Amino acid sequence: MSAVWSFLTRTQGRNGPSLTDWLAYAYLLVGFLLIFIPVMWLALNSVKSAFQLEKQDIALLPSDFERVGRGTVNGPDGREIVIIDGLPDWVLNWRDLSDDEKADRDTAAFCATLQGNAFFACRSHLGLVPQQARQMIEELGLPEWLNRYATMPAATKQDFDLEAVLSTLSDDQDRLLLEYLGVDPFKPNRLVSQVLVTAPDPDTGIIKSWAVPNVDRTKDVLPARALDNPGQVVRLPIETVDATRIIQPSWGNYSEPLTxxxxxxxxxxxxxxxxxxxxxxxxxxxxxxxNSMAAFSLSKYQFRGQMVFFFVILATLMVPPTITLVGVFKAIDATGLSGSIWGVIIPGAATPAGVFLLRQYMLTIPDELIEAARMDSATEWKVYWRIVLPLALPAIAALGILSVIWRWNDLILPMVAIATTKEAYTLQLCLLEFRGEHLSQEHYRLAMTVVSLVPTTLVFVFLQKYITTGIANSGMK
Incomplete structure (x- = not known):
C-alpha cells in the first residue's frame, strides 16, 4: 500500500501539484472509472434477485421491498381477494425453488397455520391440492375415475354421478375434491408476491398499509389494495407512497448453477x-x-523462401476470423473432431501473432551462443530447448498469458466445433444457455459472467509485467 500511495501522491512541481499533475490525475481517474464502473455494475447486478432484474429495478444495491402475498380465491361467492402478510420468502418465491429445496419444506404444516381464503390460496400455490385430493380418494375408497375426471370429455363426464360422490363428503372434503377436479366455480386459486407500502388513504388521509404490484417511480399513481380492505382497488399518488427496502443479496445466483x-x-x-x-x-x-518452433526456424535459420513464409504468416493477420469459419467447420467435420473439445484446441494451436512476437524476440538472441553450442556438439533440439527457450522466456510468458485470455474468452470456435454437444460446452457457450426463447435467467447469467471474469482478471493483474516486458523486448509497438 505504501508503494501505491507513493505513486498516487507523486508530483512534478516542487511546490505542489502542477497543471500537468492535475491533468495526469484527471486522466487516471477517468480511465479508472471507465473500467471500474461497468465491472461494479456487473458485480452488483449479479447478486440481485430474478424478480428485481425482471422488473428492471434501477436500484444500485441488491435489495428488495418488504412483501406480502395477494391471493385470488375462487369459490361459491365468486372471486375474492385476500392479502396475506408475514409470508416467508420461500413461499412467495415457491416457483423459483429447486426440487430439492421444495422437498425440504413442510408445506402442509405451514398452510395449516392459515385460515379461510388465506389457507385456500396457500394450498393451491404450494401445489397441495392434487396431493391431498389423491390421498383422500384413496383413504375414503372413492371411485378411481375421479382421478381422470378433469381430463374427460364433456360427453363422458355425463356417465358418472359426481353429485352422488360429493353428497358423502364434508364441506372441506367437498371443496378439496372440486378444486382438484376444476369444477366451476372452483377455478385454480393464485398467490402472487406484491410490495408492502405505507401511504395515506386518498379519502380519509389515514396512514395505512397497502399492497401494490411494484413501486414504479416513473408513474404518477399506483394501483393498490389496503390490507384491511383488499377487495377495493385504490389509486395512490406516487409521491405519497413509502416503501421499505431491505439489502438482500441473492447468493443463490452463484451457488445454484455451480451445483x-x-x-x-x-x-x-x-x-x-x-x-x-x-x-x-x-x-x-x-x-x-x-509457435516457438516456428519462430526459432524463422529467426535462426537461413533457407530459401524464408521471408516468403514469414510474410505469408503475417498476411493471415489481415484476414478476419469470420471469413475462415466455413473452412474451419469443414476441416473439423472432415477430421471427426466435431463435438469434441479437441475440435476447439487443435484448429487454433498455431497463431500468426504468436509467431511474430516470438520471432522478433528471438532475433535479439546472439547467434554466437547458438554457434558455440553447435561447436560443443549440441543437437538442434538441445539448442532450441536448452538455449533459445530459456532466453526467450519473457516473450513466451507474454504469449502464454495472452493465449490464456484468448482461449478462455473464445466463443466463435466453440460454437463452430461443439455447439451440438452440451457435454463438451465451454464456459462461454454455457452462458448462452441462460437465455432461452421462453425463459430468461439473467440473474444466473450475470453471476456466471462474474465467475468467468475472475481467472482472466487474476492472470492479467498479477502477470501484466511479463506482458509489457515480453512485448517491449520483442519490438512490437
Missing amino acids: GQAYGVNINFMTCITNSVLVTVIATLLTLLI
Missing part, C-alpha cells in the same frame, strides 16, 4: 468450467510449443 440446481437450465456449469480449463491449458501449451 447444478439452476431452475430451468439443463447444463452443469462446473462441467463447463472444467472444459474451459482443459481447452485453455492444453491449447496454450500447444500454442507455445508450435
